[in-house]
Amino acid sequence: MDVLAQLAHGFEVALTPLNLFLAFSGAFLGTLIGALPGIGPVNGVAILIPIAYALKLPPESALILLAGVYYGAEYGGRISSILLNVPGDAGAVITTLDGYPMAQKGRAGEALALSAISSFIGGTLAVIGLTLFAPYLAEWAIKFGPAEYFALMVFAFSTLASLAGKNPVKALIASVFGLMLATVGIDPGSGVPRFTFGEMKLYDGVDFLVVAIGLFAISEVLTLMEHSFMGTAQRIKVQTAMVSLKTFMASLWSILRSSLIGFFIGVLPGAGASIASAVAYTTEKRLVDREGTFGSGDPRGVAAPEAANNAASGGAMVPMLTLGVPGSGTTAVLLGALMMFNVTPGPLIFEQRPEIVWGLIASMYIGNVMLLVLNLPLVGWFARILTIPRWFLVPAIAALSFVGVYAVNNSAFDLLFMTGIGVVGYLMRKAGFPLAPVILGLVLGRLMEVNLRRALAISGGDWSILYASTLSKTLWALAILSLLFPYLVSLLGSRRRGLTLDE
């Protein structure tokens, strides 16, 4: 009952005219950003932070806007997947498999409507999950000491390493690189400037926003230079997006199962919308694809990944809000944004700043309804966005990045630094280093060091405190296990292959 009372307070926050407007703007911009190939949720959220900051919004309002962009983008990503066979963002890659074939058969309107409804169901079920689980998780996490926190963060990095990208070592390198960036600036424990090389501008540390926009947006612009072709839709006509009740009912179980899968995968650190949609799709294919229609325009193949990726983005909010440990690049950027507003998510936030958490959760219920309404009748309008020519779109992303970063400090140094980070991000992408761990490292670095030093201050310098309690032992074990996981899988896989060869 307590949860319901809290949620009611959340709705009081979310239903103020300003916050309603921001939830709508977030949902609208998110759909747009998701629909445009080239800007995914991370870029969109990062580019909008300076604007939210400049508007001097209260933290809960800023979070409502930015989170709206995040989950809205998962709705938008499907539009270009279905119409152009070009995924609008990473979470919508799987949607192309059956979405585009459906469009080719002249069922584009149906695919768009079904995927919008699936997105709505997945998104809403995830918010319900968030409402139910988050308070308990937070209550449990309050008991964490510094040693447990340190172990938890190690666990987050190791799951991210084993799940993001192909080579875990590269993800680990990316994490350490992010943590190193976080050590730049005055050491809070002793007041000593570290790695500043006498540059006054670095005393406050590396600017989170400059790194986030450089790493994601600028490197994206450099990557887009490579693709000589990007689908620009010339003649897209989507009349009405409607789906028959029969088709919908046939997909309902797929939607519900995929929502569950998506939510739990989203909660796991490191695994986001793209993994969730892939797992949901393969599960459904195995379970219900009796006639082998998956891949040639089966509605269930559109519904499953869309329900899963929206549920995953809701699930990803759970560890970010309750533990202060984000599990994905976008939630790490959201966490960084909250820190700019002097709010530190974590178990205490539920007691100290309930208006932020519950306001956000309530706004997600509202936002999902808005998104459904936006995405059913207006989908034709959003589809027209895809006709923006590339020569305008890509420079516009660059311009938005530059003006946003410049607006915060009016500093040419920041712009140059952002460009430099953009080059690093581009090289990392090319060489197969995932970017999300860098931002996670930057956001968590200080917290990780502070907790390590606190733990050792308690023990008087005895390192064994880090694995003294059962909980921290468990977390270390899980961390090591998740790092070994990919190797175990390939080991088992090769043995199985060996067996079949023997037969």
Place this chain on the structure above:
Amino acid sequence: MKAESRKSDRIAGALLLLLSAGYGLEAMRLQADFLADPLGPRAFPLLLAAALGLFSLYLMIKPDPDPDWPPRRVLAGQLGMLLSFVVYSYALAPLGFLLATTLEMAWLSRLFGADWRRGFLGGLGLAVGLYLIFVFGLGIPLPLGRWWPG
């Protein structure tokens, strides 16, 4: 079968090893006047340096196959883009937001295949639009430039 080249990861590993060494040396020099905790400002960075050193050695021993680096034509475009970003960063204050952004956008549009006329018009529209949004909508001042009268 042609042996795959794995040079990129070896070079990356070597550079990262250098980074970890430089970072570690810089961390060694750190000294606090008083110690509030047993670890001090050095320990965490040294841990990171050691971790990066190990990982980069591993990367050099077990590198992945090289990615497809872009052809020279694309590379030239990317360089032209990066140079323009540097010039733009320095030119923003003296030229002013409107002029600098219009020129920069025209140049970028050109790199992405538009002709000069479209690039200029698109750039001008974008610059004016962003200026209106930021200065009048959000109340964030953007420079008009030193050549602007008054």
